[in-house]
Amino acid sequence: MANDVWPPPELAPIHDRMAVWSAWWTGEPDELEYVYGGDGVAAVRPPNWPRRRPLNRPSQYRGGIVGALARMFWGRPTPEGELRSKIHMPIASDISVVSANLLFADPLTFKTPHKATTDRLQELQDDGMQATLREAAETASALGGVYLRTSWDKDIADRPWLSVVQPDCAIPTFRYGRLREVMFWTVIEDDGQQTVVRHLETHKPGVIRHQVFVGTPTSLGQLAPLGDFEDTEPFARIVENGDEIPTGIDLLTAGYIPNIRPNRIWRNLPEGVNLGRSDYQGVEAFMDSLDETWTSWMRDIRLGKARILADRAMLESEGRGQGAYLDLDREVFTPVEINPMSGQSLINEIQFSIRVQEHQDTTQALLETIVRSSGYSAQSFGLVADTALTATEVQARKEQSFQTKAHKINYVRPVLAHMNHALLAIEEAAFERRGLRPQPPDIEWAPGITPDPADTAQTVSLLVSARAVSLQTRVEMVHPDWDEPRVLQEVERIKAEEPSPLDQIPAAGAGRPGFSPLGEARPINRDSERAAEPAGSPRT
Structure with missing residues (x-):
């Protein structure tokens, strides 16, 4: 691997496209002008590398795809002698913020068959996981996907946590669409000249490999000891077999969350076919x-x-060599000699x-x-006039946004379940925490719109009148966020306080011969009716 071209050339198309999306996400005019400058080498470098270029490039005037990109608004050169007056409207970052809010604005609900394990997952979520997931969702919306990594350091915290890794600093290995291995790389030193030090962190099931390479901006360079650099010195004390750290579990301690698939522009590119697409793609x-x-x-x-x-004659002189000015507050101007036939105004x-x-x-x-x-409703961005709306009307106006949310959840749920499984397993293996049962939890998202209590009550009342709903179902409809034990407790409380409303509602036809409370016809015994009639009563 020494002296290999870095990053790998086959990743150049992917990194170039991510650079365009990143420029829109950050909203920096310099970045936008850079990626649309027409070089075609926009971002094979990580974000912290210096990039220098002239203000105007010859590519602005070329033909083909390079010239077409350069001639877009952000690729046009600034005329000589003028200041840049281009203004950016941050709609791209707004899209990513809305995407993250739809997914993780509300806390998630984790469920396992083991109560202590469920409680521990809730504690991990309250310890910052929710903020990490929201950060990850915004990154995935912008760059097409994001990596989550299980991190732990006993000198920092007594528990593991999830961290975000940017997708343009990773080299994944997929098998049948599933992530099997991933290498994260970070520039830890750069002298701005010819020396670049990179830290490579490779996650495999059961092991994490740490390596340091000293190279140049375009090559990986030579392998160096971990202990020679401050950022990697802690790993040098705990590695085994040269550069590996056993995790103590058989699970992969990293995961990839695609934003949405398929990625249409990389469907035939082996390195990108399993990656997600950005919300900006195509717009x-x-x-x-x-x-x-x-x-x-x-x-x-x-x-x-x-x-x-x-007219120059209207100016007030401030003296020889001192210039002149026009006093606009002056009510009466001194008459001047001017040809009235000239038709000129002073x-x-x-x-x-x-x-x-x-x-x-x-x-x-x-x-x-x-x-x-991008897959969202105009209502989510305030592009529709605000009026008093019911929950049902809001749901209808935001239908496209909620459909996109449901689509993204299908990609988030399995990866997040795997990462929480890994967190529990690391706690048990590395922190020797007992009493847990590491397993993938069931994950539930809160509803995007809370139903109006009046609408819910009316719906339940109609179902009760139609004898089409049980007491337990009614409690579940009124409290959709309750788990089953809590629902059953509420059912018992209601039964203890008063009889079921079904027993108190008179049904149409009650009291007539042949009517059953269940709405079923029953045979009429005429002999018993005659016996019950008083003597001498008239008959019809």
């Missing part, structure tokens, strides 16, 4: 046009400032119109297109 041109629209709008405002052109006002409505309509249309194409 980059619309986001570029949105920034162009905002820049044009602000340009109209700048040019629309009122300006006054005055003072002319110039003020360009500001095309507010045109820009606003264009911005609104672009925003709605971007949001819809």
